[in-house]
Amino acid sequence: MTIFCYQLCNKKMNPPIKPQESDCCNSGCNPCIFDVYEEQLKRFLKEKHTKNCSLFTFEYVKQKNENTNKECHTLSIIYKPGQHFLLKANTKDDHFTRAYTPIFVENQKMLQFTVVIKLYPNGKMSKYLRTLPIDSETLWRGPYGDFVINFNWKNITLIAQGTGIAPLYSIICAILNNEDCYTKLTLWFCCHSENVIFRTELYDLAHFWNFKYLLFISNVNKEEFPTKYNEPIIFSRLDATYLSNNLEKVGTDSPVLICGNKLFCDTIYDTLHECKFNVDNIFVLK
Template identity: 30%
Template sequence: MKGNEKHKISMECETIVSDCDVRVAEDAVQSAPRNAGDSRDDNNLQLLLQAPNIALNSDLHQPPEKPLDSDLFPQPLQKLLDSDLPPLPPEELHDNDLQQPQEKPLDKELSDLPLPLEKPLDSDLFPPPPEKPVDGDLLPQPPEKPLDRNFLPKLPEKPLDSNLHQPLEKPLDSDPYPQPPEKPLDSDCCGTGCVPCVFDIHMQEMKIWEKECRRIRQRLECGNADGQDDSVKILSETEYHQFTIASITTITKDTRLYRFHLPTNRSLGLKLGQHLIIRGLVDGNVVTRQYTPVSDVKVTDYFELLIKLYKDGKMSQFIETWRPGMKADMRGPFGEFSYSQNQHERILMLAAGSGIAPMVQIIQGVLNNEEDETRIQLLYACRTYSDILMKSQLDEWAEFWNFSVLYILSQEPSGVKTNYRYKDKIHLGRLDKDLLVNEIQTPVVSRTKFLISGTKSFDKDMLKYCKILGILDCDIHKF
């Protein structure tokens, strides 16, 4: 028998059984009134009325609405997990919920703090906001009892930096006396009878040093740190005065023009041909050297020095440290140049290098005097055309009828085109005896004043040439 046929037969059987159940139920209901007086029948009737709750034969053959597996396993298991499980005792939750129970008491404890979120936990390591802040003394409203209030009135009486108001006392106490001047070597004297000689200057320096030591000793004993007296002269032959550097101008690669301040409407008070002595300290030794101002002796408010720096010179090492605003020690004046307009019709100047400085001072003095008709002839020896000092000033003076200049260049490169000034008179070579004889014009030697200024070797050569030409000593002046 096939499966379909079996199923059909089964369905027909189930239908028959169902019909039988219905009929039995109907018969029971119909017979109920007839048996109402009997208590036993009443019980049977009650049983019949509850019959639907009792499984009939047809129920045994009907398939369940839900599979048995779904009723037994999925639903009971879900109910057991969600609702039927009783809560675990506290001791059983101790290990599983270790962190969660701690968060609530921590939040509760932190909520009791005054500022739980505004301050970090490590803020407890620092002191609480101070009632008297560290920088409170700097605020415009000081505390009621500031620490410094009691000391403010006493500061002027006993200042901690009181020594700053007397800067000279401590240096004088630690090193009260200046270093003595360095004695010149025998080779420092040129042996040509310079006035003053380097040894004469050294003797004067020693006297000045002794005088300064006595003055410092008196000042220390009397407690007087006073500086120079306002009533003293601008220049003194026996005392050094300080002059402030106003400006520094570069003339050539090794020559500078230094301008110094003077009191208003005051001049140095020099005469023509006079010079100054500058004092410096190099490696603990005092050095001195003579310099002639190139500014007009009558100029006021300032004066100027033309200084050529030598790499091997101690004074050059000192002067190279000069800067505007610094002060330099000077004394003077020394030397004097004089000539008579009636006895001398001409001044012949023999200069080399920075030896032009004293010549410049005399040229200005003569040309600025309208009554002086003395003719000036300058023989200026330099290495090259670019080494000529005070060139622009010399060019202006060359326009005067009584001034002329010849530039003698000993090391000017030959064959090199140089832009000479149109009116410049130039001689390539050295200033020797032949050139000197050609320039001095022998017939008027007796009415010529000879001025010499240059290096030691240059001065010796010029003096020797003058002796050969028969020039009298009274007509020779060496700076």
């Protein structure tokens, strides 16, 4: 597949550093260094998604036609909900790739896509992305993944862990935005309290008649965790007992979509297999 070049046009910034009182020259500068800080802080808080996860937006860098020296505008970013791209990072010491799934963003420009990325303290790609300036050119390959939505399915169960919500979120949005689709969706989302990705978005989507979800939040004192009105939360891990008891209500021929780390996906898959689910209707996404 061809490698395409995309320019980083937006990312969650690191928190701005607050100036000290001595940094101000008291000369009535406009803007003052403290005004600049307040503006940067507002922008940071607006762009912040969760404690450890960031949203990065990339835009295709238009290539010039070698013969006419004119920009080519024929390319559009074509991918199906749930598919992913590979980002290639080149540093002076190493080069490596990671997979990321474009998410649904309302009214996004045709040549842009946005991905949600968990930034690990010592991760190679995390270090690369943290220091990547706006307008930097990046190399992407894809799309990958052969899952295709069947809009005629009656019910779909979606089970996600952490950033594994990204492809499932795109699939959910594609179905809910299709006025001719009557598929009923049930999402079980397992996450830590500081990383409830798309929490507000899922809460808003719950007004659709054919979508419901349940958050399984671990490692938190539920008395201290701020909740929304009627927000569906269970303060524990999604265990095999809950899965077995509730999957019986779904029907063993209904499709199930899974996305998370390997251990999580293997555990869910094994539980579905024990419950006699049709393996042809079990889809593990990346």
